[in-house]
Amino acid sequence: MERLLEIEDIYERERKECIHEIDEMINDQHIKNVVMNFVCQKCGSNLVSPIEGLTPLTLMCKSCSDEFEYEKSMVEIISRQYSMRNYVSYKETGTYETYECPNCRNDSFSEEEQICLICGYQKRYEKCWRCGETLTVDEQILEGLCSACNNEYNSLMEDD
Template identity: 25%
Template structure:
């Protein structure tokens, strides 16, 4: 009886195929398995790329490697320990070798998987569809661009067609949800800009919509998740969306010692106060245009105006020392 050798690439393909089969089954018990398998298959595709980039001994799959002298007096690179790379190492090595991947979409898929594994929510199938829809674009990017493989030929016509149809179904539902949100006359430009990052705080699904599709007033908007059916408060939804939309700008501002675009609202305590617009995107709090320090006349931030009795941070600190 011959020994069957399963390559890393074959394992990746089979794992994705099993995940898609799980999704197609009319069995709620297989939904989590579908997400797990597709996620695992994508990771294996990433490892396959690093395997192909390795010189001749799959060294790039090792979590750690070090230079070692060999018998010929030369230096070779050898793996240290038996641990293989995780996601963070894959990201670093892809960057080092110039391999492109939509990591934001990958992380969104992983986030859904983590929530499904650790919490129970209604609407698991809808969340699974989103995770697999995200996976489709990553799978295509890995197969076509990184590995130079044909997706339909590699995965099989049935699996590839199912991935495409799932993505079409999810995108249609997402488009409907987004259209309901776009009907709202948002009170800040920041909120309108962040619509594409709206997600349910409970289950992380992007299928967040208005309960009343005809409503156009922000303060009357009642948000509901089409995936888990839970209502969502506007503040947490905006705070989570702003973290995605303005995360890059915030990182640069903090690194360069500047002011981040979003701060904590002193009224509702959500991370939804838009510095440039001088108001909170979630509640009615707005910083008066003439808000200035009563001592030096310098302009006040929302925090200074609300917490320091109309004094700038410096003079508020000085006043506290005099007490």
């Protein structure tokens, strides 16, 4: 019984330390939240914290000493989570649940949550300023126009 308590104590202490390190070493609020809830893909422990001074962001599991790059592991986790869901969604509705993020270029922009699950990118333009259509993540490069309005605009320019 005493031994068990000891183990719990050690766990609590290490978890606190991880949270402290995550808080100290990661500035981005989205990434911070993701790493706080990150579970080691090898052993399932949440005693995960960043390795100081490493870019790209690399995490270490204090239980099994496994090291892994944040972005790479997230790409794997998301593709595992979403490949089937994207397949089904596309078959049923013609749309995907995740799209390519214009910022980190991974297929990690969640349509449901309207945020990139890896880098935290959020759409800059919500709606087309000309017709009010909701803009997809692919249309963000058109500076606030939807692709239909953008095409129209381009053909007007060509006619001149």
